[in-house]
Amino acid sequence: MQEERRLAVLRAIVEDYVATEEPVGSKTLVERHGLGVSPATVRNDMAALEDEGYITQPHTSAGRVPTDKGYRLFVDRLTTVKPMSAAERRAIASLLDGAVDLDDVVQRSVRLLAQLTRQVAVVQYPTLSRSTVRHVELVALAPNRLLVVLILSTGRVEQRLVELDTDVEDAALLELKTEVNRAALGEVIADAGTALRALVPEDDASPVAPVTRAVVDTLLEAMSDHRSDERIAVGGAANLARYGDSFDSAVRPLLEALEEHVVLLKLLGEASTGETLTVRIGHEGPYQELSSTSVVASGYGPGDEAFARLGIVGPTRMDYPGSMAAVRAVARYVSRILDGA
Amino acid sequence: MQEERRLAVLRAIVEDYVATEEPVGSKTLVERHGLGVSPATVRNDMAALEDEGYITQPHTSAGRVPTDKGYRLFVDRLTTVKPMSAAERRAIASLLDGAVDLDDVVQRSVRLLAQLTRQVAVVQYPTLSRSTVRHVELVALAPNRLLVVLILSTGRVEQRLVELDTDVEDAALLELKTEVNRAALGEVIADAGTALRALVPEDDASPVAPVTRAVVDTLLEAMSDHRSDERIAVGGAANLARYGDSFDSAVRPLLEALEEHVVLLKLLGEASTGETLTVRIGHEGPYQELSSTSVVASGYGPGDEAFARLGIVGPTRMDYPGSMAAVRAVARYVSRILDGA
DNA sequence: CTTGGCACTCCGGGCAAGCGAGTGCCAGTG
DNA sequence: CACTGGCACTCGCTTGCCCGGAGTGCCAAG
Secondary structure (H helix, E strand, O other): OHHHHHHHHHHHHHHHHHHHOOOEOHHHHHHHOOOOOOHHHHHHHHHHHHHOOOEEOOOOOOOEEEOHHHHHHHHHHOOOOOOOOHHHHHHHHHHHHOOOOHHHHHHHHHHHHHHHHOOEEEEEOOOOOOOEEEEEEEEEEEOOEEEEEEEEOOOOEEEEEEEOOOOOOHHHHHHHHHHHHHHHEOOEHHHHHHHHHHHOOOOOOOOOHHHHHHHHHHHHHHHOOHHHHOOEEEEOHHHHHHHOOOHHHHHHHHHHHHHOHHHHHHHHOOOOOOOOEEEEOHHHOOOHHHOOEEEEEEEEOOOOOOOEEEEEEEEOOOOHHHHHHHHHHHHHHHHHHHHHO | OHHHHHHHHHHHHHHHHHHHOOOEOHHHHHHHOOOOOOHHHHHHHHHHHHHOOOEEOOOOOOOEEEOHHHHHHHHHHOOOOOOOOHHHHHHHHHHHHOOOOHHHHHHHHHHHHHHHHOOEEEEEOOOOOOOEEEEEEEEEEEOOEEEEEEEEOOOOEEEEEEEOOOOOOHHHHHHHHHHHHHHHOOOEHHHHHHHHHHHOOOOOOOOOHHHHHHHHHHHHHHHOOHHHHOOEEEEOHHHHHHHOOOHHHHHHHHHHHHHOHHHHHHHHOOOOOOOOEEEEOHHHOOOHHHOOEEEEEEEEOOOOOOOEEEEEEEEOOOOHHHHHHHHHHHHHHHHHHHHHO
């Protein structure tokens, strides 16, 4: 009963503060939102909310501002992710449908997210870990020089040059290629790795052993190449300029984080299963320098399993419903596109 | 005589203003720098310099600040690029020598530049336009599916999948590969393009014509692929946080520019021959939103010809001698490394 | 041509007053 | 018991003001 109104008050405070960026007082609150009670009543509620740690006042006798805990409650209980408008959906679809390849999809997504939310957008390239092997090609550039090409289900192509100690004959190479493909084709790369390892003969005396070993090692290295794992696209950094106040305290660490892809990956969070939407508010994150920023992220990828993550980073004082809707919508569309490709 | 001293005064003003970020007056000027004259004399010189447009005062009876024209004179005539210290050179060498491949070289360079200059660093990946063809490989993944691999002198590898209307035989493919390599090997890609075009038989009835055409078209497309041309690495954006004042006016457009690689390329300037150092000050650049930023850039690349450009972007009020020295040093080291590879 | 002197300008910091928004508390009412 | 109106109080922000300091331009003398 009163409890309900208190939550309504909290919601109103969050919405108002996000919109105006100014501490919000009891009077303006009842005016702007249609709560049918007097300012005095709201004051009582606010006092209670403050006791419980959901809001706070920057200085005595100023308006109230939500705390991280307040935002958390707001996100968890006071808002439902509103679906995007039809126009927005069309815009998303038309923009993403024009993408020509994986890189393009990622680039477009990051721009789209930045535009929709007016925040900094981050999109992780699909990781190798869940992708499967579509094809392995071995090409003799010279008798002792191989080009190893690995094509994955995500559309990623990795190629490596291998220098051999000994020359290799075409027939042997062809056989090796067949073997390798039989072992790895269609497998998730982790499984492909073990299957490939099994190919290397224990008998080192065998003439083809060094070649097999070299090729397999190269493939394993290509598969576990962390640099492909960690690739990330960032966009909308210009939106940081809107931070205005709290500059050194907020923007600088964020700019630094944007260049440290390891940090960004940690911010996006562990790849959970499916497309669950994750919201991390202020101090909940792993970096205290970023205690005034929040992250809204989601997994995405073809099929049920989430391949990678995408999301946005912004001030704790952000439009959570809008951001969540945008992130979810983009994640879904990208997943659908990758499914089709 | 007096002319000489005037230039000394201008130099002192630039150095002082860059160091303190505050308009500099006649008295502090004679105190800090060892000009052996009185403040009054300096005032006369300053008045003359202001008449000629080299300096200006933000408001009446404040100190003087260099204009773009003043910086230009300073850069052109009042400073020699001081060589880097031995320690700095060692640091550059040791950092860049650890690079494993082209991407790594670029990544390390951009970080290095950002650290050395404490500005935003920009490095263009070596463009295709000047590189030569090292090898072309054709692989039949299936009778009607070819993998075309193009390896360039810069170490860049481009690969494309080609779907054929008709099947192609191994022997024909081998011959095509030989022909293509004979035509293109070692050529600058522009010349390689014309040579390749000549390979396509005019007689469309010939059975191999469609295949040749498809392969040649693919190679041409890979060579002229603008996206490889425009690749750019950016680093040190966190240094933007030091701008402090003049935020929206300077940082926002710059952040936007950093995401528009086309804009960045234009900022870096046309690839001039050799490793000439280019300095573009404030309004001299093509974008008036960036009228309070300067660019220090240089070409780099193996051999005499400059393949690509790298540089830094910062406020007009920057340490030009230091920046120029850093950019030049990094460009040279990178060139040397690419030469060796 | 340089120098010291002098009057003038103007920014910026410091201080006080007033305003306004907001709060907490209390007593009254349905 | 919850809500409401009223009231005294707090406190930050803005305004106006003053004043010091740094800097300038000009002039007359060396």
